[in-house]
Amino acid sequence: MKKLKSTLPNMFFSLTLICIVAAAILASVNEITAGPIASTKQAALEAAIKAVTPKYDNNPVQEATSIVAADGDSLMLYPAKLGDSFVGVAIETRAIGYGGEMTILVGFDGNGTLVNYSILQHAETPGLGARAEKWFRTDKNKQRVIGRSMKKGTLTVTKDGGDVDAITAATITSRAFLKAINKAYNAYAKREADADSGATLQETNIFSSARKEGGIK
Amino acid sequence: MSNLKILINGIVKENPTFVLMLGMCPTLGTTSSALNGMAMGLATLFVLVCSNMAISLFKKLIPDAVRIPSFIVIIATFVTVVQMVMQGYFPELYKSLGLFIPLIVVNCIVLGRAESFAAKNGVIPSFFDGLGIGLGFTLALTLLGSLRELLGTGKFFSLSVYPDQYGSLLFVLAPGAFIVLGYLVAVMNKLIKSN
Amino acid sequence: MEYILIFIGAVFVNNVVLSQFLGICPFLGVSKKVETALGMGTAVTFVLTIATLVTFLVQNYVLNAYGLQYLQTISFILIIAALVQMVEIILKKVSPALYQALGVFLPLITTNCCILGVALLVIQKDYNLLQSVVYAISTALGFTLAIVIFAGIREQLSRTHVPKIMKGSPIALITAGLLAMAFMGFSGIV
Numbered sequence A: 001m002k003k004l005k006s007t008l009p010n011m012f013f014s015l016t017l018i019c020i021v022a023a024a025i026l027a028s029v030n031e032i033t034a035g036p037i038a039s040t041k042q043a044a045l046e047a048a049i050k051a052v053t054p055k056y057d058n059n060p061v062q063e064a065t066s067i068v069a070a071d072g073d074s075l076m077l078y079p080a081k082l083g084d085s086f087v088g089v090a091i092e093t094r095a096i097g098y099g100g101e102m103t104i105l106v107g108f109d110g111n112g113t114l115v116n117y118s119i120l121q122h123a124e125t126p127g128l129g130a131r132a133e134k135w136f137r138t139d140k141n142k143q144r145v146i147g148r149s150m151k152k153g154t155l156t157v158t159k160d161g162g163d164v165d166a167i168t169a170a171t172i173t174s175r176a177f178l179k180a181i182n183k184a185y186n187a188y189a190k191r192e193a194d195a196d197s198g199a200t201l202q203e204t205n206i207f208s209s210a211r212k213e214g215g216i217k
Numbered sequence B: 001m002s003n004l005k006i007l008i009n010g011i012v013k014e015n016p017t018f019v020l021m022l023g024m025c026p027t028l029g030t031t032s033s034a035l036n037g038m039a040m041g042l043a044t045l046f047v048l049v050c051s052n053m054a055i056s057l058f059k060k061l062i063p064d065a066v067r068i069p070s071f072i073v074i075i076a077t078f079v080t081v082v083q084m085v086m087q088g089y090f091p092e093l094y095k096s097l098g099l100f101i102p103l104i105v106v107n108c109i110v111l112g113r114a115e116s117f118a119a120k121n122g123v124i125p126s127f128f129d130g131l132g133i134g135l136g137f138t139l140a141l142t143l144l145g146s147l148r149e150l151l152g153t154g155k156f157f158s159l160s161v162y163p164d165q166y167g168s169l170l171f172v173l174a175p176g177a178f179i180v181l182g183y184l185v186a187v188m189n190k191l192i193k194s195n
Numbered sequence C: 001m002e003y004i005l006i007f008i009g010a011v012f013v014n015n016v017v018l019s020q021f022l023g024i025c026p027f028l029g030v031s032k033k034v035e036t037a038l039g040m041g042t043a044v045t046f047v048l049t050i051a052t053l054v055t056f057l058v059q060n061y062v063l064n065a066y067g068l069q070y071l072q073t074i075s076f077i078l079i080i081a082a083l084v085q086m087v088e089i090i091l092k093k094v095s096p097a098l099y100q101a102l103g104v105f106l107p108l109i110t111t112n113c114c115i116l117g118v119a120l121l122v123i124q125k126d127y128n129l130l131q132s133v134v135y136a137i138s139t140a141l142g143f144t145l146a147i148v149i150f151a152g153i154r155e156q157l158s159r160t161h162v163p164k165i166m167k168g169s170p171i172a173l174i175t176a177g178l179l180a181m182a183f184m185g186f187s188g189i190v
Helices: A007-054 A129-135 A171-195 A205-213 B003-011 B022-031 B034-061 B062-087 B093-099 B104-105 B107-119 B121-155 B174-194 C001-011 C026-030 C034-063 C069-094 C096-105 C114-126 C130-156 C169-184
Strands: A066-069 A074-082 A084-097 A101-109 A116-122
Touching: A007 A084, A007 A101, A007 A116, A007 A205, A007 B034, A007 B062, A074 A171, A074 C096, A084 A171, A101 A171, A101 C069, A116 A171, A116 C026, A129 A171, A171 B104, A171 B174, A171 C130, A205 B034, B003 B121, B022 B062, B022 B093, B022 B104, B022 B174, B022 C026, B034 B062, B034 B093, B034 B104, B034 B121, B062 B104, B062 B107, B062 B174, B062 C026, B062 C069, B093 B104, B093 C114, B104 B107, B104 C114, B174 C001, B174 C169, C001 C130, C026 C130, C026 C169, C034 C069, C034 C096, C034 C114, C034 C130, C069 C096, C069 C114
Parallel strands: none
Antiparallel strands: A066 A074, A074 A084, A084 A101, A101 A116
């Protein structure tokens, strides 16, 4: 069979056929992989939430809500409960670090204590800012933030008068990291205060049940 | 050329990275570790083999004037398939390779081979050409990735070879990619020429 | 203000070539002379801006509207290929000298990873239309800056003595690495 000549109808026919076949292949592969893709994303988020909050038995992702931070940014909040009582939250927060945006999942318990954190995404320099994932949980020199009570005030690096030891030679990353955590806690605390004073129009489950149990303050 | 010769040609004489110097973007962008380099190489190999075979199979149906757009659509289809499969089954790799997976579609190697080999040869030789070039690319990327990971962090495929405080971070960053590749190309040139 | 940050970020801090590794093929291939480099940079700026605009609109009004996100790669690359064809035709009529000078590199802009790369990045970063266009223009200017500086250095290099084994690509790559190191000094500004 000789090669098709480059006449207009031939070109049109050939390209259209190729596009249709391509679209068909992609649509079917899309069908097959859509399930695994969605469940992998879900599983990753659930694993991250599990790592940063106290033990729970509800489904935080399903009961997720969004809270507004002081700078207008909208943050996702995942409540964790054991039975009916509220045990903590995981909040997805962000800040601009040295190389770009950092996304952190931070967990607080009902008393405002920082339970754990997980850096979901960052663009920090390997060996410097990228050490943030391990640095702030290492128990030496006041660098550990886990277990600190957020109620005592915002977290700040020692250079700025606070008491968290920044990563050596990566102060900008450290500041951004703490800024993100403070932002999350402040948004959460504000929401909680608003809920208590009846200021919010929509009440979420966690706050009403928490108030019933007297669990938050 | 026998099929075995075609295969070896792609790995040595016409090695896409060291000889043809094509596909530089992913070469520099995904080799911060040996595993990333190897994964990228294998993904590209898959696309190369599939698109070479598809184009060779349908070359009689594609009029000359529309060959480039047709090749692009075929290549893009396979790249999208790789994207979707990676997202669903290898999410960690998908995250670390990031933008460079869809960029396989503009990898000059794939379009180049389609144009210069698959459009003019049979399906089986095209398969071996795709395999050879793909293997050459994978080996080059794995080599570059290993060197950068070893020099930069003291690790090889995430296994510690020497303590990482003696590593020189520069190699894992952007400038390191250029510099290591520069020296590698110089060494490879000498080796391939003396062969 | 944020547009200035996007601009500085794209041109200096996260330079498309020296930090994000997009557009390396033309960077290494067209940078032997400053004039061709400048011409290439201009062509890329033009194509990149229009391509980002069109792909952004297609993503939002066609792909997202009909749930066809999996056709993103195919549709984007076809749009870019068509655009480059158009630019070729226009350039031939408007500036035949530049068309000649760019030669085979013009159709190669289609496979220039930075065009497709920026089109995809803009969707990933969730920019709105104006931010996307500013980002595209800034990226293209960053590309032009990098390629022109590089061409200047290479022109000088061609007049000096380079060891035989390093001639050509190896020394060019190492020079690019040093240039990348210099640009790293911009990090932390934004």
